[in-house]
Every structure is written in structure tokens, then in C-alpha cells.
Amino acid sequence: MxxxxxxxxxxxxxxxxxxxxxxxxxxxxxxxxxxxxxxxxxxxxxxxxxxxxxxxxxxxxxxxTITGFGGAFTESSAYLLNQLSNKNRDTILKAYFSKEGANYSLTRTHMNSCDFSLTNYSYTPVENDKNLEYFTIEEDKGDLIPMIKDAMAISEDGFKIFASPWTAAPWMKDNKHWVGGKLLPKYYDTWALFFSKYLEAYKNEGIDIWGFTVENEPHGNGNNWESMHFSPKEMTDFVQFHLGPKLEADGYSDKIILGYDQNRAGLKEWVDEMYRDEESSKYFDGTAIHWYESTYEVFPEALQYAHNKAPDKYLIETEGCIDSQVPVWKDDAWYWKKEATDWGWDWAAEEDKYLHPKYAPVNRYARDIIGCLNNWVDGWVDWNMVLDKQGGPNWFENWCIAPIIVNPEKDEVYFTPLYYIMVHFSKYIRPGAxxxxxxxxxxxxxxxxxxxxxxxxxxxxxxxxxxxxxxxxxxxxxxxxxxxxxxxxxxxxxxxx
Missing domain, CATH: 2.60.40.1180 (Golgi alpha-mannosidase II)
Incomplete structure (x- = not known):
């Protein structure tokens, strides 16, 4: 390129x-x-x-054209903010959303629970509620929604929010579990209605959702935390015949739909299916990607292929973090050292180990964002904005690092070097660039x-x-x-x- x-x-x-x-x-x-x-x-x-x-x-x-930079609103981050003093809570939100701070412009949140929730929950708690008469976002009202609304009040320029489901409620799935399994075809229309109900519920809270990814990590995640599997054809059929038409019928045709939402190495088979013809392409506004196939290799050929397949569509990195790692507390030097590992250090196949070297967290972020921008990616979204000294809370104990780490017991806040790396992009490169x-x-x-x-x-x-x-x-x-x-x-x- x-x-x-x-x-x-x-x-x-x-x-x-x-x-x-x-x-x-x-x-x-x-x-x-x-x-x-x-x-x-x-x-x-x-x-x-x-x-x-x-x-x-x-x-x-x-x-x-740049869509934006930012991070994710998760229940874990929102819960931690509510454990801090009002002064520190305000300091963190201003650091992310004020013009003087990172001035985040593109953000993500989860629909239903995810691994960075305190427990498993669903907006559809009543089994066999096919018309979703008992749909409720009550679980989000204690922590998550207040965090989003306070960020909105701080942000002068405003920011986009897209939402991602990790899984439907177990009663809609073939394995009846939070983890793994597939959406039963008889609930495809119910699941499309779920997205529409979510838009309406959040709008009633004063929050306008910009769009969606169809499913977080449709390949699954090794049967660890909330997930729901789709093949490229299954996701494309769901969007073309159910989700797209439902949003259109309910007056939400302006909402963005991003397909895939997993690692870059698998891009080709997904974009080939998503953009297989005009009828499927019209409902997909772009492609979402993660970096976990390698936080060292950008996969430029895959990114360029995805762009060339749909040059007028979004190509957004929707999640990345230093994973499988407990944060190092108040030691800036560690974030510049090539000591951190990722999941692949232990679990990747032997032939893929080279993609998962020990590598400095700062270098991972800086290299990846620049590499993405140089290969047609138009947005880059970090994962949790705030985590504790353990790298949680996380119900599955899937510890990770966030740019800002807190110690709620002592009301302490640590801005890691990763925070400043994000600011180098988000503060100065604005939407529409x-x-x-x-x-x-x-x-x-x-x-x-x-x-x-x-x-x-x-x-x-x-x-x-x-x-x-x-x-x-x-x-x-x-x-x-x-x-x-x-x-x-x-x-x-x-x-x-």
C-alpha cells in the first residue's frame, strides 16, 4: 500500500x-x-x-478516513470506578474523554455479560421468551450506564459507541450453556429482535448506540468464557436475512453492522463470504478485527485483502490488550521491557510460537496502531479502560492489563505508559482525518x-x-x-x- x-x-x-x-x-x-x-x-x-x-x-x-480511537466500557471497569473516590473517578474519566486528555472518539461496550463482568447475566432472563417481552437492561444500570453517561458529559466532541454480544442467553443455544455452542435457527428472529430492543432501551437511557459487531469472536475462545459460534456463512445469513432487515423495519437502518470481530489471520474467508454479493454486502458496513493471533505481527496482506474486497467499508480494530498477564504496579520501566507474554506463549501451536514472542507492552501498542493505520485500518479500540492490580475483576480469572490500573482498597490510580501511547493517537488524530x-x-x-x-x-x-x-x-x-x-x-x- x-x-x-x-x-x-x-x-x-x-x-x-x-x-x-x-x-x-x-x-x-x-x-x-x-x-x-x-x-x-x-x-x-x-x-x-x-x-x-x-x-x-x-x-x-x-x-x-479515520473513524476514531478509544477503549471499551466494561462492567469491570465501571464497577471499579464506583469503588474509587469521586475525585479519582472523575480524574480517570477526564483523562480518557476530555480534550485535555485522550479525547476518545470511538468506544465499545458489551451486550449481556462478558469475561470482564462480575458474573454471567443476560437481558433475556426468561426462558422461551421468543418475543422478548421480559427484555431488561437493569443489570447495566448500576455501573455500566453511569460510566457511559458520565463520559458523555465530559466529552466535548462526543464519541461513537458500538456494542458487541459475547453470547445469547443459554436457552437460545444448542448446548444450553454460556460458553460455546450455536444459536438455534428457531431463535434467529428473536436474536435479531434482541439488537433492536437493546437500541431502544439504551436510547431511553439517553445513550445513542452507533452500531454493532454481530458477535465477539465467532470462532470461540477455547471454551473459556462467554461465546457463541458462527461460521462465515452462518453469520452472513443471519445478517442478510434477519438482523439487517429487522433493524431496517424498526427504523434503525442507519446503525452500523460490522462483521467477523476476531483475529486478522482469518480475514479472507470471512470477507469473501460477507461481501459475496450485493444483497449480503448492503447490510455489512465493515469488518471488525482483533489482534490476538499475534500482538507482534500486523498481517498487512490480510488487512489489504479485506480493504480491497470492500474498499468503501469500515475496517476497525475493535479489541486489543496485553492479555494473560497480571499488571505490574507503578513500574513504568517494565512496560518498556521485552518481558510480557500473551496467551500464545503457552498455548499456541508450536508452528505459531514465533507469532507470540516475549515483547514490550509499549512496543506492541505503538507498532500495532501504526501498522494498522498504514494498512487501511480506520479505527483502533483498546479493551478495558480500567482494571485492578490483579488484572480484573474477571469472573473467569482471565487477567489482562488496562492503560489505567487502580487499587480501590487504597483509592490509588496508576497511569501506565500504555495510557500515553493511546493518547499519542487519540488526542491528535481526529475523526474524519x-x-x-x-x-x-x-x-x-x-x-x-x-x-x-x-x-x-x-x-x-x-x-x-x-x-x-x-x-x-x-x-x-x-x-x-x-x-x-x-x-x-x-x-x-x-x-x-
């Missing part, structure tokens, strides 16, 4: 060497988070390095760039190496020379030019 044009880059070098007067200097702001301790720090003094990386921006060549062409001379430096709706340009750089680098940035024959620290991420903001 982003092919390096070496002839153009050589021409850029010539331009860089001749542009030393003030009239040809770009006015930029540089914000850095680094292993050395910077946390979204404004950098104004730069040190020269022997290693010089050349970057040239071409805003005339545009790619995908266009990813633009970027050429660079250094393969070891990761980089992406966008033009925002206000015409400002944002460049995000990630230097994974152990040495600092000097950067020569060229835009429209204007240049700026600055540097990036070893083991750091930078956001470069270029005001409207």
Missing part, C-alpha cells in the same frame, strides 16, 4: 540540504513518551544524532501521518531502537530537523499550512 519511492526520496534529500533559511522551516510541535521517562512531554530542544532519518510527506495522496502518503529512509523507524479535518497534519513516529535519531521532515519543500529519543514514541503536530 505505502510503497517507498526512492527516486522521490533522493529528490527530497536535495531539497532538505538546500532549505536552511527560516522561510523554509516547518512550524511544528513535538510530544514524546519515552523509556527515559517522558510522558507526552512537549520537546523544544533537540540533540543531534549520527543517525539521520529522512521523512517526506505527500498530503496530496490520501488513503482511508485522512491518512496520507509518507516516505522514509529508515526501515527501523515506524511512522504514519494524517491530515485532520482542520487541515493540521499529524505524524506519529516510533523509535524502537536503542539509539536516538535525527529526523529531517519535509513537507511541500519546507523542512524541520529534530530528534527522537531511543525507545520512544513522538507525535508531531504541524498546524494548518
Amino acid at each position: 505505502r510503497t517507498l519511492n526512492y527516486i522521490t526520496l533522493i529528490m527530497a534529500i536535495a531539497v532538505l540540504s538546500s532549505c536552511n533559511n527560516e522561510n523554509n522551516t516547518l512550524n511544528i510541535e513535538v510530544y514524546e513518551t519515552s523509556e527515559a521517562g517522558n510522558k507526552l512531554t512537549r520537546i523544544t530542544h533537540f540533540q543531534k544524532s549520527e543517525t539521520v532519518s529522512l521523512i517526506k510527506l505527500n498530503p496530496n495522496r490520501e488513503f482511508q 485522512k491518512v496520507i502518503e509518507l516516505e522514509k529512509s529508515d526501515d527501523q523507524l515506524m511512522a504514519t501521518a494524517v491530515v485532520n479535518p482542520n487541515k493540521s497534519i499529524v505524524v506519529v513516529l516510533f523509535n524502537e531502537s536503542e539509539e536516538s535519531k535525527s529526523i529531517n521532515l519535509n513537507l511541500n519543500e519546507s523542512t524541520m530537523t529534530f530528534s527522537i529519543s531511543a525507545q520512544s514514541i513522538q507525535t508531531i503536530l504541524i498546524p494548518k499550512v
Whole structure:
């Protein structure tokens, strides 16, 4: 997708060497988070390095339009917020949703319970209630809905929310369990009605749901926590013949439907089926993906295939986190070390172990988001916003790390380095931005760039190496020379030019 044009880059070098007067200097702001301790720090003094990386921006060549960045509202996160003092609760919500903070623009929540719930529950507790006369979201009113509404009150720009079911109630499934099994065909219409009922119930609470993923992880999750299995054809048939028409009939045709919602390596068979013809394609607004097949490998070929199959549809990373890992408390250095594992370290097939190395949590986030943006992904959503020191609460004890960790017993809050990585993207790259062409001379430096709706340009750089680098940035024959620290991420903001 982003092919390096070496002839153009050589021409850029010539331009860089001749542009030393003030009239040809770009006015930029540089914000850095680094292993050395910077946390979204404004950098104004730069040190020269022997290693010089050349970057040239071409805003005339545009790619995908950005939908947004953010995280998920889960019952676990909402419950923890309610265990904190009002001051710390407010601090966390402002950190995520205020303009001064991360200014999240795209969020997710779960329908019925998920692993990051306190227990199993369903909005349809009465068996054989085919018309869902006893549908209720009462379980969400104690923690989850207040968190969402308070975030809405803080956010000046607003944010999109999409919802995902982990499973239907056991009475609708062939195995009669929360975990695994398939939706019985006789309940397909009931399950489509479930989505419509959810929209109505949340609207009555003052919350507008932007759209849905059809099913979280339709391959299942090893029969561990809530799940419900679909094949590509089963999901596509459900959307084409049941969910899409039901939302249309109930006046919700504007709601977004994202198919798949699992790992990137399986994209081809899913998008081939979802977009098999015009009748199926019209109900799918895009494809949802997760990163757990590998939090190290982006799978660019799969992402590009999915985009090319449906170039006018969304391609959104709807969940990613540092999984199978108890959080490390108040030790920033650990998040920069290549010590964290993921589920695949223990459980992946031997031939797939290379996809699951020990790797620094910060590097996973920075590499993945930049890699996604450079391969047609238009939104990136983190998992839980808040977890405790154990990496829960989680009814299955499936511990994970969130960007913000809390100790409710002592009313303490820890902003991990992962929080600042998210801010580098979400705060500065706004919905409606266009990813633009970027050429660079250094393969070891990761980089992406966008033009925002206000015409400002944002460049995000990630230097994974152990040495600092000097950067020569060229835009429209204007240049700026600055540097990036070893083991750091930078956001470069270029005001409207």
C-alpha cells in the first residue's frame, strides 16, 4: 500500500540540504513518551544524532478516513470506578474523554455479560421468551450506564459507541450453556429482535448506540468464557436475512453492522463470504478485527485483502490488550521491557510460537496502531479502560492489563505508559482525518501521518531502537530537523499550512 519511492526520496534529500533559511522551516510541535521517562512531554530542544532519518510527506495522496480511537466500557471497569473516590473517578474519566486528555472518539461496550463482568447475566432472563417481552437492561444500570453517561458529559466532541454480544442467553443455544455452542435457527428472529430492543432501551437511557459487531469472536475462545459460534456463512445469513432487515423495519437502518470481530489471520474467508454479493454486502458496513493471533505481527496482506474486497467499508480494530498477564504496579520501566507474554506463549501451536514472542507492552501498542493505520485500518479500540492490580475483576480469572490500573482498597490510580501511547493517537488524530502518503529512509523507524479535518497534519513516529535519531521532515519543500529519543514514541503536530 505505502510503497517507498526512492527516486522521490533522493529528490527530497536535495531539497532538505538546500532549505536552511527560516522561510523554509516547518512550524511544528513535538510530544514524546519515552523509556527515559517522558510522558507526552512537549520537546523544544533537540540533540543531534549520527543517525539521520529522512521523512517526506505527500498530503496530496490520501488513503482511508479515520473513524476514531478509544477503549471499551466494561462492567469491570465501571464497577471499579464506583469503588474509587469521586475525585479519582472523575480524574480517570477526564483523562480518557476530555480534550485535555485522550479525547476518545470511538468506544465499545458489551451486550449481556462478558469475561470482564462480575458474573454471567443476560437481558433475556426468561426462558422461551421468543418475543422478548421480559427484555431488561437493569443489570447495566448500576455501573455500566453511569460510566457511559458520565463520559458523555465530559466529552466535548462526543464519541461513537458500538456494542458487541459475547453470547445469547443459554436457552437460545444448542448446548444450553454460556460458553460455546450455536444459536438455534428457531431463535434467529428473536436474536435479531434482541439488537433492536437493546437500541431502544439504551436510547431511553439517553445513550445513542452507533452500531454493532454481530458477535465477539465467532470462532470461540477455547471454551473459556462467554461465546457463541458462527461460521462465515452462518453469520452472513443471519445478517442478510434477519438482523439487517429487522433493524431496517424498526427504523434503525442507519446503525452500523460490522462483521467477523476476531483475529486478522482469518480475514479472507470471512470477507469473501460477507461481501459475496450485493444483497449480503448492503447490510455489512465493515469488518471488525482483533489482534490476538499475534500482538507482534500486523498481517498487512490480510488487512489489504479485506480493504480491497470492500474498499468503501469500515475496517476497525475493535479489541486489543496485553492479555494473560497480571499488571505490574507503578513500574513504568517494565512496560518498556521485552518481558510480557500473551496467551500464545503457552498455548499456541508450536508452528505459531514465533507469532507470540516475549515483547514490550509499549512496543506492541505503538507498532500495532501504526501498522494498522498504514494498512487501511480506520479505527483502533483498546479493551478495558480500567482494571485492578490483579488484572480484573474477571469472573473467569482471565487477567489482562488496562492503560489505567487502580487499587480501590487504597483509592490509588496508576497511569501506565500504555495510557500515553493511546493518547499519542487519540488526542491528535481526529475523526474524519485522512491518512496520507509518507516516505522514509529508515526501515527501523515506524511512522504514519494524517491530515485532520482542520487541515493540521499529524505524524506519529516510533523509535524502537536503542539509539536516538535525527529526523529531517519535509513537507511541500519546507523542512524541520529534530530528534527522537531511543525507545520512544513522538507525535508531531504541524498546524494548518
